[in-house]
Structures are given as C-alpha cells and as structure tokens.
Amino acid sequence: MTVPAAFPWRLVLLCCGAEILTMLGFALVPTLLPTFTAEWGLSATEGGWLGGVFFLGYITAVPLLVSLTDRYDARRIYLLAASLSALALAAFALFARSFVPGLLCWLVAGFGLAGTYMPGLRALTDRLPVAFQSRGTAFYTASFGTGAGLSYLLLEGLGRLLPWPLLFALAAAAVAAAVALIAFALPPKLPVTAAGSGDGGWRSVLRDRRILAFCGAYCGHNWELFGFRSWLVAYLTWSHLQTPSALTAAPGIVAALATFLAVPASILGNEGAHRWGRTVWLRRVMNLSAAMALLVALMGNVGGHGWWAMVLLLAYAATMNLDSAAMTAGLLTETPPDRRGKALALYACIGFAGGFVGPVAFGMALDAFGRHGVGGWSAGFVTLALGIGLARLSIGLVDKKGPAAT
Structure with missing residues (x-):
C-alpha cells in the first residue's frame, strides 16, 4: 500500500x-x-x-x-x-x-x-x-x-x-x-519545461479557449476586488461624516480586516472547487458576489444601519475572494508545463488591467451620481457587480468546446 x-x-x-x-x-x-x-x-x-x-x-x-x-x-x-x-x-x-x-x-x-x-x-x-x-x-x-x-x-x-x-x-x-x-x-x-519539447509559443496560448476564459474571469475578479479596496476607506470616511459611528471611526482598521478576510476565503474557495467542481463552484460564488454587491449598493450608508450593515460589508469582502485561488489553480493545473509561464503572463496582464478599470469605473459612477450623496456610492457598488458579472460570463466559456492545449 x-x-x-x-x-x-x-x-x-x-x-x-x-x-x-x-x-x-x-x-x-x-x-x-x-x-x-x-x-x-x-x-x-x-x-x-x-x-x-x-x-x-x-x-x-x-x-x-x-x-x-x-x-x-x-x-x-x-x-x-x-x-x-x-x-x-x-x-x-x-x-x-x-x-x-x-x-x-x-x-x-x-x-x-x-x-x-x-x-x-x-x-x-x-x-x-x-x-x-x-x-x-x-x-x-x-x-x-x-x-x-x-x-x-x-x-x-x-x-x-x-x-x-x-x-x-x-x-x-x-x-x-x-x-x-x-x-x-x-x-x-x-x-519544468527544460526537459520537455512542447510548443510553448504565444500562438498556442492565445488560441486556447480555456486560458482566455480564465483570463477574462480574472479581469472581472480584479475589477471588483481593486475597485472595492481602492474606494473602501473613502466610502467609510463619507459614511462616518453622514452618521458618526464607532464602526466607521477607524476606516484603516476596517480596510485591513476586509483584506485579511481574503485569506481564509481564498483557501476555502479552492477547497470548494475541489469538492463541487471548479466551474460549478466559480459560477455559484460569482453569482453570490454580484448579489452581495447589489445588497451593499441598496444599503447605501453603512454607518446609518448599525452593526449588521458592517457585517454585511465584511461578508461581501470575504465573498469576493471565494473565486481567486480556484481560478489561478485552475489555470495552472490545466495548462501544460511548456506554456504555463506564458499563460500566467497573459492571465496576470489581463487580470490586473481589470484592477485598473475597477477603481476608475467606481470613480466615474461617483462623479455621475454625486460623491456626496447615497446615490453616487450606490452606483459605485453597482459597477463592482458589473465587474464580477464579466467574470461570470467569462467562466461560462471554460467548459465550451474550442481549441485546447495539446
């Protein structure tokens, strides 16, 4: 044995x-x-x-x-x-x-x-x-x-x-x-590729539908994640000015806690992908994250609703990380070693482009609907739902037939 x-x-x-x-x-x-x-x-x-x-x-x-x-x-x-x-x-x-x-x-x-x-x-x-x-x-x-x-x-x-x-x-x-x-x-x-002889060229990576689907999903994930992190402290500061509260008095501490919640969420998310299947899991948690973003948008001023609103905000911070490790592990384990580096390069480049777009889209929503009122901040959180919606559409292509790694 x-x-x-x-x-x-x-x-x-x-x-x-x-x-x-x-x-x-x-x-x-x-x-x-x-x-x-x-x-x-x-x-x-x-x-x-x-x-x-x-x-x-x-x-x-x-x-x-x-x-x-x-x-x-x-x-x-x-x-x-x-x-x-x-x-x-x-x-x-x-x-x-x-x-x-x-x-x-x-x-x-x-x-x-x-x-x-x-x-x-x-x-x-x-x-x-x-x-x-x-x-x-x-x-x-x-x-x-x-x-x-x-x-x-x-x-x-x-x-x-x-x-x-x-x-x-x-x-x-x-x-x-x-x-x-x-x-x-x-x-x-x-x-690993030093001992192999596979075709690790860029063309093979760009023609692989699964790699492109994971890249699009990572773009949407980072749109949501970095849009949230970039504006969280400003959002809590605005909320505290509207309704002073001990919950929003130290926005840096809340931002740190929200970021730390990514650690167990990411690890547990990968375990969920192992148990229920990667694409099934990713579709479910991305739908959940979009719903949480819309709930926070409807909530508006977190400081005006008491402790349960802060719990909801932090739960959303955790939820948006349930897909991260599962996506990256999927890209790595399902890509042949000879093209893994280029696949990771494309994944990181497209993904962090989403990290740039997310904060900008949130800011544009604030300017359009008013950064000093509830409407502007609600619109900002709706843009986060749009980002993870893009990820959900992309991950739907993972299991579709197309040119695959050989």
Whole structure:
C-alpha cells in the first residue's frame, strides 16, 4: 500500500513568507496620497496617476517577466525583480520630494511586483508534486491578501509615529529580507519545461479557449476586488461624516480586516472547487458576489444601519475572494508545463488591467451620481457587480468546446 506524501509545508511557508514581505509596501502610496497631495501640491489628476502608475508598471512588465519562467528558473527572475523593488522603495524614501520622482519610483516598484508575484507562484509550483500544486497555489495567492492587509494595518499604526520616508525605507528593508530568504533557503531548479519539447509559443496560448476564459474571469475578479479596496476607506470616511459611528471611526482598521478576510476565503474557495467542481463552484460564488454587491449598493450608508450593515460589508469582502485561488489553480493545473509561464503572463496582464478599470469605473459612477450623496456610492457598488458579472460570463466559456492545449 502506497503511503501518500506529506504536504510540503516548509516550501509553501517559505514562498508565502517571502510574498508577504514583498507586499508590506503595497499600501504606501494609496494611504499616503493625501499627504503627498498637500506636500507636493498635486492636482486630482496627478494624484490619480501617482496612485495608478504602480499597476501600469505591473501590466507593462508582467508579460515579459512571467513568460521568461518558461525558459529560466523563476527563482532567478524573482530575485532580480525583488531587488529592483527594494531599490525603488529606497529611492522613493531618499529622492521623491515632488510628483515626477515619486511617479518614476512607484512605476519601478510596479515592475518589481510583476517579477515577484506570479514568478514566485511559478517558483513554488515547479517545486511541488502535482498532487499538491492546487493547494499550494491557494495558500500562495492568499498570502497576497495577507501582505496587503498587514500593509494597511502597519500604516494605520506607524503612519502617525514615523515620517513617511522612513516608512518607505522599512518597506525596502522588508523586500530585501525576502531576497535573502529566497536566495539562501530556496534551492535553484531548472524549469519544468527544460526537459520537455512542447510548443510553448504565444500562438498556442492565445488560441486556447480555456486560458482566455480564465483570463477574462480574472479581469472581472480584479475589477471588483481593486475597485472595492481602492474606494473602501473613502466610502467609510463619507459614511462616518453622514452618521458618526464607532464602526466607521477607524476606516484603516476596517480596510485591513476586509483584506485579511481574503485569506481564509481564498483557501476555502479552492477547497470548494475541489469538492463541487471548479466551474460549478466559480459560477455559484460569482453569482453570490454580484448579489452581495447589489445588497451593499441598496444599503447605501453603512454607518446609518448599525452593526449588521458592517457585517454585511465584511461578508461581501470575504465573498469576493471565494473565486481567486480556484481560478489561478485552475489555470495552472490545466495548462501544460511548456506554456504555463506564458499563460500566467497573459492571465496576470489581463487580470490586473481589470484592477485598473475597477477603481476608475467606481470613480466615474461617483462623479455621475454625486460623491456626496447615497446615490453616487450606490452606483459605485453597482459597477463592482458589473465587474464580477464579466467574470461570470467569462467562466461560462471554460467548459465550451474550442481549441485546447495539446
């Protein structure tokens, strides 16, 4: 009788720990944007560019950096990109005293994320037995939310005690620690495709209907997720002005809690996909998330309804993450190794394009319906339902017949 191998906890915790360290600076610019606006005399447009250029850097660099993991050990790409990210954060601390230097430093930090998040996932899964790749992916993608939540939480506490350049310096030190951790604790390994001879070209990826369906679904997921996270603190601040409440008095704490809820939700979501079938599960939880977004839209002012409204808002924050790991694990496990890097590159690029569109669509709804009234904020949450609706339409194509990986 064959004894099943034990889950490789040490390897998974190593990669997840490094990912968390690289994410500790994630909320720096969004949280400090009011400070930069005042100190640097930024217009609203300049503030928007400073906040969004991080994801522009990510989208620009991710197709190249992630696709290279088909040819080179993802560990090497991770180490180079993480080092670049640490330098960008240190440069922000030392030299960013106006709009243009800050914009350039934060753009380069986005390049760094492009070379650490998905390449880190590839470095992990290339070292995992096939039987453990799906669960390993769930833990790793959950660590993104853990790092982001810790970033908000630490800034809520340290932001009042330390000058902002020191906060960037501490984030740079955290990324440098991740570099050391991966360099000394994760052994080199040839990529899985080095021993194969499959066609890993872009054409085969772009013709695969399943890959494109997962990419579209990830775009809609990130539209909803980053639209919600980008406007959550502002929404709670507005709600507190309308109806002062202890529940909305510390919006940074609520934002951190909402982000932390992504961790168990993402892991449990992947387990649900194992139990009920991936596409069945994804369709159900995406429908649920759209319904929750519309409920929050109908609720309007969270502070005016008491504790149950905050529970509903946090439940929605958890619900929108029930699909994340299940989608990423599906893409990885159902794509042949020789084209996995390019598939991840396309997935990340299209997905984080949704992360850019979501906050913009929410803001446009606020401008159209009034950012100082309930109607504007309700319309903003309706745009989140539209985003996850796009994901639901895309995931419906996963099981349809079409050109498939061979």
